[in-house]
Amino acid sequence: MAQMKTAIGLMSGTSMDGIDIALVRTDGRDRVERGPFMGVAYEPAFRNRLKLALDEARTLTDRMERPGDLGAVERNLTLRHAVAVNDFLALNGLSPADIDVIGFHGQTVLHRPNEALTVQLGDGALLARLTGIAVVHDMRANDMTFGGQGAPLIPVYHAALARSAKQMAPLVFVNIGGISNLTFIGTDGDIVAYDSGPGNTLIDQWVESHTGGAFDEDGAIANAGRIIPGLADRYLDHSFFSSNQRRSLDRNDFSPPADAEAALAxxxxxxxxVTAAAILKSSRHLPERPRAYVICGGGRLNPVIMDDLRKLAAQEDATVIVAEEAGLDGDAMEAEAWAYLAVRSLEGLPLTLPGTTGVTKPVTGGVFNAALTPVID
Known part of the structure; x- marks a missing residue:
């Protein structure tokens, strides 16, 4: 039996709203013990720097380059993650010696799978030096080396959760983050996964441009509005949904409407x-019709999205539940996944499969950074 390891996962997603931190004990296979979780929000000024970093990164052709302000943003981002880890340890009565490894996602600023190019800001060596804990980072690149899309990486963790939670297949885990992605687990245990369309990012961009707020809290703005059929169709008729080739998305693949196309609400x-309908439309590419959808990520907190999703799924005789109804934590899941993936990386186990990213064969990934004595930098 493989030895259990204690890992911390760090996730800063496409919504760029902060750092999610979760602790997991796992053998990197079927055994998963979920621990505490904490979220640390970015202040508006740093979120704005990250948005500017997205613009600067558009011209990159070498994933290791850090022109302009990208190098400074990467260092600042890494320092913030180090502080978050140290606070997390202190709040939970832990020390660096209690943790075997950190899984560090970093911040994606460019993702072009057709060019085999993905860039995540985050200095794994610096994080290891500041925390005194070994770090595995840059877990997407090796998948692309072997012909994969570099995303999604969470499916192997979803499959482990499904086994441990004894959820009935066929089912789909859906993460509604900035981009939505789904993981299908078939009756025979096969895993199929891909990005399913825009998640919260379009709503967040739309609301922020009109109100200055970061998102539509509790769906209050959407709840006061009506669906514009022509606008919805424009998104759902995108070739992404009809193509037989599933691919991963960059947050810039879909843009919010022009101001003239709709009032705020x-x-x-x-x-x-569109967020809800995109999930159901993308699920038509699955090998079996899902019996249930388990919803994770920030989008599950928007009652308008969830109501639409339940109504659309009911038309296909499927049920929709949030992660908590399955005994899971929908906020912590991505950070938990990065902890789990770090342990798999240490064990040399596959992070991605042909059915999840289109990689030519199951491959591991990640860059290992050894633990050093922590220093103040």
Whole structure:
């Protein structure tokens, strides 16, 4: 039996709203013991720097380059993650010696799978030096080396959770983050996964451009609006949904509406519907019709998205539940996954499979950074 390891996972997703931190004990296979979770929000000024970093990264052709402000942003981001880890340890009565490894996602600023190019800001060596804990980072690149899309990476963790939670297949885990992705687990245990369309990112961009707020809290703005059919169709008729080739998405693949196309509430309502409908439309590429959808990520907290999703799934005789109804934590899951993936990386186990990213064969990944005596930098 493989030895259990204690890992911390760090996730800063496409919504760029902060750092999620979760602790997991796992053998990197079927045994998963979920621990505490904490979220640390970015202040508006740093979120704005990250948005500018997205623009600077558009011209990159070498994933190791850090022109302009990208190098400074990467260092600042890494320092923030180090502080978050140290606070997390202190709050939970832990020391660096209690942790075997950190799984460090970093911040994606460019993702072009057709060019085999993905860039995540985050200095794994610096994080290891500041925390005194071994770090595995840059877990997407090796998948692309072997012909994969570099995303999604969470499916192997979803499969482990499904086994441990004894959920009935066929089912789908759906993570509604900035981009939505789904993991299908078939009756024979096969795993199929891919990005399913825009998640919260369009709504967030729309609301922020009109109100200055970071997101539509509790779906209040969308709830006051109406769906604009033509606008919804424009998104759902995108070739991404009809193509037989599933691919991963960059947050810039879909853009929010022009101001002339919708009032604030109607735009938010339409984009909420698009988020839900995109999931069901993408699920038509699956090998079996799902019996249930388990919803994770921030989108599950938007009641307008969830109501649309339940109604659309009911038309296909499927049920929709949030992660908590399955005994899981929908906020912590991505960070937990990065902890789990770090342990798999240490064990040389596959992080991605042909059915999840299109990689030519199951491959491991990640860059290992040895633990050093922590220093103040």
């Amino acid at each position: 109607d735009g938010a309502r339409t984009l909420a519907y």
